[in-house]
Amino acid sequence: MAGGQDLNERSLYLLKTLVERYIQDGQPVGSRLLSKDPNLKLSPASIRNVMADLEEMGLIHSPHTSAGRVPTVSGYRLFVDSLLTVRPLASAELDQLQASLHSQTETATDLLGKASKLLSDVTKMAGVVTLPRRDSVSLRHIEFLPMSSTRILVIFVTDTEEVHNKIIHTEKQFSTAELQQAANYLNSVFTGRSLAKIRDLVVKDLEKDRHSVNQGMIDAVNMAQLAFAQQPDDDYVLSGETNLMGFSELSDMERLKQLFDAFSQKHGVIHLLDQCLQADGVQIFIGEESGYSVFERCSLVTAPYSVNDEVVGVLGVIGPTRMAYEKVIPFVDVTAKLLGAALNPK
Amino acid sequence: MAGGQDLNERSLYLLKTLVERYIQDGQPVGSRLLSKDPNLKLSPASIRNVMADLEEMGLIHSPHTSAGRVPTVSGYRLFVDSLLTVRPLASAELDQLQASLHSQTETATDLLGKASKLLSDVTKMAGVVTLPRRDSVSLRHIEFLPMSSTRILVIFVTDTEEVHNKIIHTEKQFSTAELQQAANYLNSVFTGRSLAKIRDLVVKDLEKDRHSVNQGMIDAVNMAQLAFAQQPDDDYVLSGETNLMGFSELSDMERLKQLFDAFSQKHGVIHLLDQCLQADGVQIFIGEESGYSVFERCSLVTAPYSVNDEVVGVLGVIGPTRMAYEKVIPFVDVTAKLLGAALNPK
DNA sequence: GTTAGCACTCCACACTGCCGAGTGCCAACA
DNA sequence: TGTTGGCACTCGGCAGTGTGGAGTGCTAAC
Numbered sequence: 047m048a049g050g051q052d053l054n055e056r057s058l059y060l061l062k063t064l065v066e067r068y069i070q071d072g073q074p075v076g077s078r079l080l081s082k083d084p085n086l087k088l089s090p091a092s093i094r095n096v097m098a099d100l101e102e103m104g105l106i107h108s109p110h111t112s113a114g115r116v117p118t119v120s121g122y123r124l125f126v127d128s129l130l131t132v133r134p135l136a137s138a139e140l141d142q143l144q145a146s147l148h149s150q151t152e153t154a155t156d157l158l159g160k161a162s163k164l165l166s167d168v169t170k171m172a173g174v175v176t177l178p179r180r181d182s183v184s185l186r187h188i189e190f191l192p193m194s195s196t197r198i199l200v201i202f203v204t205d206t207e208e209v210h211n212k213i214i215h216t217e218k219q220f221s222t223a224e225l226q227q228a229a230n231y232l233n234s235v236f237t238g239r240s241l242a243k244i245r246d247l248v249v250k251d252l253e254k255d256r257h258s259v260n261q262g263m264i265d266a267v268n269m270a271q272l273a274f275a276q277q278p279d280d281d282y283v284l285s286g287e288t289n290l291m292g293f294s295e296l297s298d299m300e301r302l303k304q305l306f307d308a309f310s311q312k313h314g315v316i317h318l319l320d321q322c323l324q325a326d327g328v329q330i331f332i333g334e335e336s337g338y339s340v341f342e343r344c345s346l347v348t349a350p351y352s353v354n355d356e357v358v359g360v361l362g363v364i365g366p367t368r369m370a371y372e373k374v375i376p377f378v379d380v381t382a383k384l385l386g387a388a389l390n391p392k
Numbered sequence: 393m394a395g396g397q398d399l400n401e402r403s404l405y406l407l408k409t410l411v412e413r414y415i416q417d418g419q420p421v422g423s424r425l426l427s428k429d430p431n432l433k434l435s436p437a438s439i440r441n442v443m444a445d446l447e448e449m450g451l452i453h454s455p456h457t458s459a460g461r462v463p464t465v466s467g468y469r470l471f472v473d474s475l476l477t478v479r480p481l482a483s484a485e486l487d488q489l490q491a492s493l494h495s496q497t498e499t500a501t502d503l504l505g506k507a508s509k510l511l512s513d514v515t516k517m518a519g520v521v522t523l524p525r526r527d528s529v530s531l532r533h534i535e536f537l538p539m540s541s542t543r544i545l546v547i548f549v550t551d552t553e554e555v556h557n558k559i560i561h562t563e564k565q566f567s568t569a570e571l572q573q574a575a576n577y578l579n580s581v582f583t584g585r586s587l588a589k590i591r592d593l594v595v596k597d598l599e600k601d602r603h604s605v606n607q608g609m610i611d612a613v614n615m616a617q618l619a620f621a622q623q624p625d626d627d628y629v630l631s632g633e634t635n636l637m638g639f640s641e642l643s644d645m646e647r648l649k650q651l652f653d654a655f656s657q658k659h660g661v662i663h664l665l666d667q668c669l670q671a672d673g674v675q676i677f678i679g680e681e682s683g684y685s686v687f688e689r690c691s692l693v694t695a696p697y698s699v700n701d702e703v704v705g706v707l708g709v710i711g712p713t714r715m716a717y718e719k720v721i722p723f724v725d726v727t728a729k730l731l732g733a734a735l736n737p738k
Numbered sequence: 739g740t741t742a743g744c745a746c747t748c749c750a751c752a753c754t755g756c757c758g759a760g761t762g763c764c765a766a767c768a
Numbered sequence: 769t770g771t772t773g774g775c776a777c778t779c780g781g782c783a784g785t786g787t788g789g790a791g792t793g794c795t796a797a798c
Contacts, residue, residue: 076759076760076761088772089773090760090772090773091762091771091772091773092771092772094762095762095770095771098761098762108760109780110778111760111761111762111777111779111780112758112759112760112761112777112779113760113779114759114761152559153545153557153559186537189535189547199549199553201535201547201549201555203537203545203547207539207545207559209545209547209555211499212499213498213553287656288653288656291648291649291652292649299637299645302637303634303637303638306633306634306637307634310631420791422790423792434740435740435742436741436742436791437741437743438739438740438741440793441739441793444792444793457746457747457748457791458746458749458789458790458791459748459749459790459792460792
C-alpha cells in the first residue's frame with residue numbers, strides 16, 4: 047500500500063508515538079501531550095498541523111471535536127508494517143516458553159490446548175490454535191472395532207499422535223477377525239502416507255480391485271474410504287475468551303455476544319485462520335480488515351506452525367485493535383515455532 | 393423447609409401468581425397489577441397487606457420503596473417445590489427430541505454434545521452435560537501403540553463407545569508384538585468390567601503376580617495400572633453460554649466474566665453437578681443456594697442420566713433465576729432419560 | 739376482614755449550566 | 769516558508785434540579 051511515501055520522517059515519527067501512546071493508555075491523544083515527547087521538539091500548534099495532515103490521509107481520526115486523535119485501521123496498518131520496533135523475546139522468556147511446550151507426557155491434543163492456553167495467559171487476550179490439517183498429517187495406525195452388527199468404530203492415529211475416531215456403517219456384517227485383517231492390510235499399505243494421499247490411493251485401488259479375487263482387500267479399501275472421507279477441518283482450541291470481556295472497547299454486550307457466537311460457530315473463524323496458512327510468517331488482521339464484522343474492533347495476530355517442514359496449522363491471538371503489537375508479534379511467532387517443534391514425531 | 397405451613401391458600405396463590413408474573417415480564421410486580429388477576433378478587437390495598445406478610449416471611453422483597461415486589465430465593469424455592477404446575481411435554485415435542493437424540497451414526501461423545509446443544513437451543517439458556525463417569529463405565533477394548541522408545545499410546549474404548557487415549561511412560565522398551573500380547577491379555581481378562589473394578593483387580597494382580605513366571609502378564613498389568621490410574625472426572629460439554637449474555641440480570645460485565653471463567657475452570661461447576669448425581673430426579677439450585685457466588689443470579693436445573701440402570705452423569709440447564717421452571721424442569725427430565733437411552737449399548 | 743383515600747418515597751428522565759480538554763484558524767515571528 | 773502563541777469555539781462529562789409516575793404503608797370507614 048502507498049501512503050507512507052507522501053509522509054516525511056517527522057510525520058511518521060509523530061504517528062508512531064501517537065499510536066504507541068494510544069496503545070499505552072487507551073485515551074485519544076492530543077497535541078499537548080505529544081508536544082512533551084523529547085524527540086519531538088515542536089509546539090502543540092505545529093503538531094496540530096501535522097495531525098491535520100495525518101487525518102486528511104485517513105491515518106488518524108478524532109472521535110469528536112474536542113478529543114485527541116485515535117489511529118484508524120490504516121493508521122495501525124502503517125504502524126505495524128513500517129513503524130513498529132518489535133522487541134524480541136528475552137532468552138529467559140524463551141526458555142520458559144520452551145519448557146512449557148516441550149513435554150513428553152502429553153498427547154498432541156493436550157499440547158495444542160497447552161499452546162492455546164499459553165497464548166492467552168501471556169498476552170491476557172484470547173489464544174487460538176487450529177488442529178493440524180488432517181490432509182497433511184500421515185497415518186500411523188488404523189483399527190476397526192465392531193460395535194453393533196453393522197456399526198464399526200474406526201480409530202486411527204496420525205504421526206502427530208492425535209487419535210481420531212468415528213463410527214461407520216457397512217452393509218455387510220464383519221467378524222472381529224475380518225476387521226482385524228482389514229486393519230492389518232491397511233496398516234501395511236498406508237502407514238506413513240498422508241491422509242490426502244491415502245484418499246487418492248483408495249479411489250485408484252477401488253478401480254483396480256473391482257475385479258480382484260481378494261474380497262477382503264476390497265472390503266478393507268471400502269472401509270478406508272468411509273473412514274477417511276473428506277471432512278472439513280473445522281476445529282480449533284480457544285482459550286482465554288473471557289479475557290476479552292475486560293476490554294472496554296469490546297464491552298458492548300451485543301457485540302460481545304456476536305463475537306462469542308462466532309467463536310462457537312467456528313466456521314467463520316476457521317475460514318479466517320485458513321487464510322493465514324499460506325503466509326510464511328506472522329500475519330495480522332486489524333479490525334475490519336478481516337472482512338468479518340464481528341471482528342470490527344479486534345485484531346488477530348497469527349502464525350502458521352509446521353510439522354516435518356510442512357505447514358499444518360495456524361495459531362494466534364485475538365484481542366482488541368489496541369494491543370501491544372510489538373510484544374505480541376514476536377511472541378506469536380516464537381510460539382508457533384515451538385509448537386511445531388514439540389509436535390514433530392520423536 | 394417450613395414456611396409454607398403458616399400461609400393460607402390465598403397467600404400462596406398470590407405468591408404463585410406474583411412469581412409467574414415476574415418470570416413472565418421481569419418487572420417487579422405491584423399490587424395494582426395483581427388485583428387484576430381474575431381468580432384473586434381483592435383490591436390493591438388488601439393485596440398490599442398480604443404482600444407485607446409475604447415480605448415479612450422473606451418470600452418476596454422490594455428493590456426499593458416505590459417498586460413492586462420480586463421473589464427472593466426462598467420465594468422461588470417455595471414456588472418450585474410446592475406451587476409449580478409443571479407442564480409435561482406435548483408428545484409431538486417428545487418425538488422430536490427423541491429423533492434428535494437417537495442417531496446411529498454417532499459416537500457417544502458426539503451424542504453428549506448434541507444433548508448439550510439441544511438443552512441450550514430449546515431453553516435459550518446454557519446447556520451442560522457431564523461426561524459419563526469413568527469409574528462406572530466398563531471396558532470394551534484396550535490397545536497399546538508404541539510412539540517413541542518408552543512412550544506408549546494407550547487407546548481404550550468403553551461400553552458407552554467413548555474413545556479415550558493417553559500417553560504412558562515405561563521403563564522397559566517394548567516391541568510391537570509384546571504390546572500386542574499385553575493388550576490381548578488385558579482384553580481377555582478385563583473386557584466388560586467397570587474401570588473401577590479393573591483398578592481393584594490390577595492392584596490384586598500385582599500382589600499375586602509378583603512372583604509369577606510370566607513376565608508378560610506382569611508387564612501388561614503394570615501398563616494397565618498406568619492407563620487406568622485414577623483421574624478426576626472433570627469434564628463436561630457446555631453449549632449456548634452466549635445465550636446467557638442476553639439476560640439483563642446477568643448483564644454486569646464483571647459478574648459475567650466471573651461466570652464464564654468458572655465455566656472454563658470447570659472444577660467448580662463439576663463439583664456442583666456431582667452433587668446432583670445422587671438425586672434421583674430433577675434437582676434445582678436457585679441463586680446462592682448453589683454455594684458458589686458466581687451463580688448468585690443463576691439457577692441450575694439438573695437431572696442425572698443412566699446407562700444400564702446405573703447413574704453415570706448429569707445434565708442440566710443454567711440460566712437466570714428468573715426462568716420458566718414449569719417448562720424447563722420436565723424438559724431436562726426427559727432429555728436425561730432420552731440421553732441415557734441413546735447411550736445404552738446396542 | 740376489606741376497602742378507599744392520602745401522604746410519602748423513590749426511580750427515571752430530561753434539562754441545565756459549567757468545566758476542561760482539545761481543536762482550527764490566524765496573525766506574528768524567525 | 770515553516771513555526772509559534774493566542775483566541776474563539778466545540779464537545780463530552782458531570783453534578784444539580786425538577787417533574788411525573790408507580791407503588792407503598794397507614795389510617796379510618798365500611
